[in-house]
Amino acid sequence: MKVLGLLFVCATILVIFALISMARIDRRLRLLIVAGVLLHLAGAAAYYFIIGNVYRAGDYILYLQRGHHYAERIAMLDLSMFTNRAEWAGGKWWGTQFVAFPVAFIDLMLGSSAAVQFVVFSLLSLAGLLAFGVAFHRVHPEAEASSYMRWALLFPSLWFWPSAPGKEALILLGAGVTILGYAGRRGNVNWFVLALGLLLVLAIRPQVALVFLAALVVAPWFAVGRRWSLRRTVEAVALGALALFGAKLAAKSLGMGQVDATEVSGYIQAHGRTFNSGGSDIQTASADWRGAPVALVTVWFRPFPWEARTITAMLSALEVAALWILIVTHRREVVYSLARWRHDRLLRFAIPFMLYYSVAAGMTMWNLGIIARQRILLFPFLFLLFPGTVADPIASRWRAASAGRSLRATTALADAELE
Helix, strand or coil: CHHHHHHHHHHHHHHHHHHHHHCCCCHHHHHHHHHHHHHHHHHHHHHHHHHHHHHCCCHHHHHHHHHHHHHHHHHCCCCHHHCCHHHCHHHCCCCHHHHHHHHHHHHHHHCCCHHHHHHHHHHHHHHHHHHHHHHHHHHCCCCCCHHHHHHHHHCHHHHHHHHCCCHHHHHHHHHHHHHHHHHCECCECCHHHHHHHHHHHHHHCHHHHHHHHHHHHHHHHHCCCCCCCHHHHHHHHHHHHHHHHHHHHHHHHHCCCCCCHHHHHHHHHHHHHHHCCCCCECCCCCCCHHHHHHHHHHHHHCCCHHHCCCHHHHHHHHHHHHHHHHHHHCHHHHHHHHHCHHHCHHHHHHHHHHHHHHHHHHHHCCEHHHHHHHHHHHHHHHHHHCCHHHHCHHHHHHHHHHHHHHHHHHHHHHHHHHC
């Protein structure tokens, strides 16, 4: 059965390559997608080797064991594990418990193989990144999708960390589906796709679903340059209603009575320490507004090189440095996108999300290894800042004006030297 599973995965990958070759897309984008598939497969293989031969431990072992047990019972038409709270991990259907359900179905269909699980979960995370790319293309059809996808598909963290059976792959998929539903078509939200993505995020981490919902609420109200038509008003109200319903469901799952500053602060103080593990614990941030700057620094800059005590920590530190080199290199695009973020449908969601998520993660995640994994959810949103100017005709004029100023400055300097 394991051999059949591996053969099925190989056949699926060949079908994916065939579909890519036949797709009516730009050649550059086609090559990027092929590279993305290959990198995700390499990430799955690397993760499988490292965690199995170096660390010899990981949450994936629990997922595989529980999933295999469920698969055997599902084969006998026993579905009680979906409703029996007594056998759920910690008595909760979400989080660690939920991951075992897709693992069980993969096990049932493809056999009990850890390698197959790694490949499938890696491809699920790839599907989430492709959903981000489709959302970008729908909002900016005149832009080259490859200008965004080159970052989303090639950045190391996005093809390494979500390549194992676990929460990262599923939450990246959920994020992609959510942003795809929010982008919709012709500016209209696809409510079914949006709800589907939010439910998947809720099933993995309700606290992250709260961040998504908060960004959804504020996004319509930041828009400028558009009149408040009836459709736009209805959309804003509907997003608010969806957020309210989702927030209540997430709060109930987390054991909070309601969503307010007191409850959130109490949750951070009561549950933040549960995210600690290993020897990479760091000093905690204050669970109020005073801890926000520390949280932002923790998520966006750490681990610092002198904090890296393992190979993976050093690689994480190098990646953070590379990320900031990219940001500095593309500073003109980033600054322009930030200046006009309220004019862009995707950025109106991405900017509040990145701010809320960074503060929340920095206050609750007090382990550098865990932060490195969960930081990957920020990258697909961050990379929206890089190609944002490509799709904006005003930006083209801005770049032309900047080039003109540079040319005039160079000419003036040359004239001065001649004199």
